[in-house]
Amino acid sequence: MIKPLKPKTKPERPFFSSGPCAKRPGWRPDVLNGAFVGRSHRSAEGRERLKLAVTRTRDVLRLPPGYEVAIVPGSDTGAFELAMWNLLGARGVDVFAWDVFGRNWLRDAAAELKLPDLRTFDAEPGHLPDLGKADFARDVLFTWNGTTTGVRVPNADWIAADRDGLVFCDATSALFAEDIDLRKIDVLTYSWQKALGGEGAHGMLVVSPRALARLESYRPPWPVPKLFRLWNADGILRDVFEGVTLNTPSMLCVEDYLDALAWAAEIGGIEATIVRAGANSAALYDWIERTDWAEPLAVDPRTWSHTSVALRFAEPEISGAPESVRLGVMHGMVRRLENEGAAFDIAAYRGMPAGLRIWCGTTVETRDIVALLPWLDWAYAEARSAALRG
Incomplete structure (x- = not known):
């Protein structure tokens, strides 16, 4: 093999990590100068800033009518597990996995929640399982893009529009890069640190009207920790979908996310x-x-x-x-x-x-x-x- 000469020109921004990912072009620390720090996130101004993050998310994603957005703890992992703990168990579940994180959800469904009616479909690195085996009378869980394997689903054509179950999609390394038909998704999760190069520890939960109806009518048989719980004795915690958070968020990270959303909107959404x-x-x-x-x-x-x-x-x-x-x-x-x-x-x-x-x-x-x-x-x-x- 003939050795090539060492190149002279380097990438201006040599940041190719798959998480946390590169900040948006032109980002500088001073974009955070207006961050709402030193104040309570529960204050009127703090709640307004969090609500703005939810509203801008809804606008940039062009969510279908009736879909709601919440800021939740634990990055994408927290968001997806929160959805599993609150919503699964009402009917049979199919889990499709082809990378490390998809197998995490598969393991949680089998070993932690111990779902009695569970079907699992796994594939070796580099391959997709047979998505045609999904039964949409059941709940279906999958990861749109396998972050660790570089394998994605090509589209949402395999998902039934007239499904009875809910479709859960871990979209953290796909959103803002893949054309995801959100009408085919009932629970979508992602993190700021992947999708738009934001800071870690915060996750996003997007739910359809059908998922909200499940939240209203169903309570799982297992304990749900307070950090995950989207309901109380009075019903759904509706204010979670207006920016109220389940625990204390970093308002510095919120400001960074708002900056990334503004950049996305500015370049064309x-x-x-x-x-x-x-x-x-x-x-x-x-x-x-x-x-x-x-x-x-x-x-x-x-x-x-x-x-x-x-x-x-x-x-x-x-x-x-x-x-x-x-x-x-x-x-x-x-x-x-x-x-x-x-x-x-x-x-x-x-x-x-x-x-x-x-x-x-x-x-x-x-x-x-x-x-x-x-x-x-x-x-x-x-x-x-x-x-x-x-």
Whole structure:
């Protein structure tokens, strides 16, 4: 293999982490100067700021009529588990999983909630399970984009419009990058730190009128912690969908989220954010097509992620080598790229095949993806030689 020369031009913003993700272009710490800090989030002004975050979310996402939004604790994990604990158990459940986080929801359904009528559908990294097996007389849980595998569902055509059960979608690494038909989703969750490069610890819960009706009429048989509980003796906590939070939020993080929403609205809303992510991932996949040492972990091109693009090593001398060699190449690449300030946090997720994971979401600039590509070739050649020498 002929070693390429070290590139001279670096990405202006070498931040390709799949969470927390890159801040929006042009972000500076002083955008937080007006944050509502040192005051109670329960004050009239604090509640108004939180309500603004909910209202702007509804506007940017162009939610269908009757859909409601809540700010909840625990990032996307908290949001999805909160939905599971409050809403599951009324009917049978189908869980589809093909990445680490989808398997978390599968495990919770089986081992924590111990649902008596549970069907599970799992797939190896790089593949989707058979979505055609979903029974929409039951509740159906899935992750739109597998953050750790780079495998996404191509569309929502497989989801029944006249379903009886609820559809739960973990959309944290898909929203603002994929065209999600929200009319097909009853419970949608995401986090600020993924979707728009916000800060961690806060999750978003979007629920349809059908999910709200379940909340009104059903109480699960298991205990629901106060931090998760969306109801009390009087019924649904309606003010949660007006910005009132279940615990104390960071108003600094709220201000950062409001800034990200304002940026998204300014560039043209969710349609524009989807276009940006598509351009970023297209630049990376075009390079992969020309590259003999890397291939997408996602096997079917229809399932290639537009955000968390996962790559594995394709060159036979490396792909067929012992795992220690493959890991050596991965860690060698990551170390060199970080030392050069060309890319940060792009190693494959733990437990996944050795390779890279490069975030192409809407807050990344296409020119930075393009500037990264020759650095990947250089780092691979250097790390490959070192790993084969042992």
